[in-house]
Amino acid sequence: MREISVSLLVETISELCLEANLVLNADLYRALEKAVEEEESPVGKECLSNLVANADAARQNQLALCQDTGMVVVFAELGQEVRIVGGDFEAAITEGVRHGYEQGFFRCSVVNDPFLRENTSDNTPPVIYTRIVPGDTLRLTVVPKGFGSENMGAVQMLTPAEGKEGVKRFIVNTVLKAGANPCPPLIIGVGVGGTMEYAGLLAKKALLRPVGDKHPRSDLAELEDELLTAVNNLGIGPQGLGGRITALAVHLEVYPTHIAGLPCAVNLSCHSLRHKTKVL
Amino acid sequence: MSVITKVCLPLDPQQAETLTAGTPVRLYGSLYTARDAAHKRLVQCLAKGEDLPLSLKNELLYYVGPCPARPGRVIGSAGPTTSGRVDSYTPRLLAEGLRGMMGKGDRAPEVVESMKKYKAVYFTALGGAGAILAAKIKRAEVFAYPDLGPEAIYRLEVEDFPAVVAIDAFGNNLYREGREKYIRR
């Protein structure tokens, strides 16, 4: 059994929180630069080039990319040959978030209860998904998720008869309803299949793919392209002020499902899609 | 893009009426921040017939919950949040003399109607550009409701703060007009 100490876990989560909020991933940075070239609306072009400038300013001045430093989602893939020693696994992840947010001077946006709504003042707890996988490593991904875009996501239990057309209609309507609120240009995560909550999880995981990478299955890659075109035809544009580029990418993930169902979830991310991964 | 208009804060009611949707502006002067929780308190305060902790007359409310300042800095990242979440409170505040608002995203029809009635203007700043917007904030102090943390009301002094008139005092709406130009049916 390989041992990993909770103190290493705390330190790693803290670092990932800091990096995710301060440094825009290179794939997204490039996608924004490309969008500046492609956008036809002058207002949209200016928004996009300011977003590139914002990423530079954040890195140089150690300022959060966005003041909404999000609620933290952590994906942990724990190798079954790893033993966590020295304390509680989830408590260590929570402690890492607390430490990272304090170190980074990031905004604490989490409230203790959906009805009581008292700020916990340290941005905890995070939302943690753990999978046990073969091997002797621990893979940690930290996703600080802003709620301007999280609020505009949706899940729909479609019928098998509605098929691909139903999925398309639902996604395009979700983006249309969202309008300017989720800070376009968007990255659109779509999960189809599984059960209601699993479709939502797939949609969130779809956001983590490098921006613009296509699904390896050609029929699904084609569907992603069709969806991207349909969404960009809406004309919402950068910041919702009109333009060609409403989304930078649509990422779709699928999973087997029940004979009676076609669950479909859309998880929207703003242009400030933040996630960092480290393997221990 | 059209020429950039300088706007001093608090707003001059006459100038507010001349700002048309789509006009890029640079803001100079003082404003107050308020998000969901602060709006709720302000409106509850009015409902009870109590005095507000601030006078809203000709003021601009910026919908933002900034990041805390690092030592030696004025403020952390400070871009706009979604305006729609305070739509239900806004008409009441406009009736108190609020002249301007700044956030991101479209407003409800009731808000636009009240804006027309009270001749108020709604600006949008670039969502997700909190790091560059922070540099335009020269002073920041907590003004009311400190217990709300990032949702407290701050008084900010801004200089050369970039924004665009999204909805003007006549109800013209840049979100609708902008989208109309680029939609492909």
Ligand code: SF4
């Ligand atoms: S939607 Fe994203 S970019 Fe916009 S304010 Fe929220 S976190 Fe920031």
